[in-house]
Amino acid sequence: MTHRIAILGASGYTGAELIRLIATHPGMEIVALSADRKAGMEMAEVFPFLRHLDLPRLVKIEDIDFSGIDLCFCALPHATTQQVIAGLPRGLKIVDLSADFRLRDPAAYEKWYGQPHAAIEVQKEAVYGLTEFYREEIRAARLVAGTGCNAATGQYAIRPLIEAGVIDLDNIVIDLKAGVSGAGRSLKENLLHAELSGGTHSYSAGGKHRHLGEFDQEFSKIAGRPVQVQFTPHLMPFNRGILATVYLRGAAQDIHAALASRYAAEPFLRVLPFGALPSTRDIAGSNFCHIGVIGDRIPGRAVVVAVLDNLCKGSSGQAIQNANLMLGAEETAGLMLAPVFP
Incomplete structure (x- = not known):
């Protein structure tokens, strides 16, 4: 069975990644694409790497007929998606890639997103x-x-450890490096090649990053009590990928065993042999997440390193994995592409 798909916000990086993955999906057909400023354009003009595909022209959201669409991906900017989704047909299945519905508590959303x-x-x-x-x-x-x-990325490294009770919940530090595509496609001065290449910098440090709202929500739910982590992200001068180095108190072998056991049957999660650590080059362009564990020279402490592609497993690939489940398709459909190397 072929499902008819719409993508809202198709002119951004995550929209383009959705198209790239759906192009080889055995059960999805893209029938509508929206953009705002680029409405009326062909996708080949916006993303020349997609010119080999027969895709519908970009249109405004209000010009899409949703009556024959089975599922809609919303790859729109944060804070704009809420009202768009509220106005879509009630029977339409939706996967939202923005931050607008991640936090269950409206007060938490207002705290982290300022409205x-x-x-x-x-x-x-x-x-x-x-x-x-x-x-x-x-x-x-x-x-x-x-x-x-x-x-x-942080949750893949930590969730099973909270579930298994093998780490000190009051001593979790996440040091994360992120590729520049995670900042989106809009023009920003600090993302100019001359200002980004050749260096790196931390951002939203000191407990200010919005993804802390997700860590607080999810880790506290698992633990049954408030859990707060230290989290500092860094913007790196490469296009794709996230590498999270997580510092923990706990027995390294127990930590490795908990991760290996939890992910043993997962198609996209790979736990490396104890002592081996992954690289972002191992997962580029794929829906895989690789995790490694090593012990520290200080007894009772461990380091977990997790890597994934921010545009794929961190966003568009994850969205398709979820859509497969929602549509009753094979969960891995369209997602078993090998990473790109070198």
Whole structure:
């Protein structure tokens, strides 16, 4: 069976990544693409790397007929998606890639995003989109809220350890390096090649990054008590990828065993042999996440390193993985592409 798909916000990086992946999906057909400033253009003009595909012309959202569409991906900017989704047909399945429905508590959303939530009733039905931990809820969902790419990376490294009770919950430090595509496609002075290449910098340090809202929500839910982590992201001069180095108190062998056991049957999660650490070059362009564990010279401490592609497993690949479940398709459909190397 072929499902008819719409992508809203197709002129951004995550929209283009959705198209790239769906192009080889055995059960999805793209029938509508929207953009705002680029409405009326062909995708080949916006993204020449997609010129070999027969794709519909970009249009405004209001010009799309949703009556024959099975599922809609929303790859729109944060804070604009709420009202758009609230206005879509009630029977339409939706996977949202923005931050607008990730936080269950409207007060938490207002705290981290600086404005009241504009679609609280819709928020109540949203399922958090970390596939490996919400699989059954996602199957039955109408609306799935994709995770933040940084938040996904950190959670893959830490969630099983909280579940297994093998780490000190009051001593979790996440040092994260992120590729520049995670900042989106809009023009920004600090993302100019002359100002970004050849160096790196931390941002939203000191507990200010919005993805902390997801860490607080998810880790506290698992633990049954408040859990707060230290988290500092860094912007790196490469295009794709996230590498999270997580510093923990706990027995390294127990930490490795907990991760290996939890992910043994997961198609996209790979736990390396103890003592081996992954690189972002191992997962570029793929829906895989690789995790490594080593012990520290200080007894009772360990380091976990997790890597994934921010545009794929951290966003668009995750979205398709969730959509597969929502549509009753094979979860891995369209997503088993090998990483790109070199």
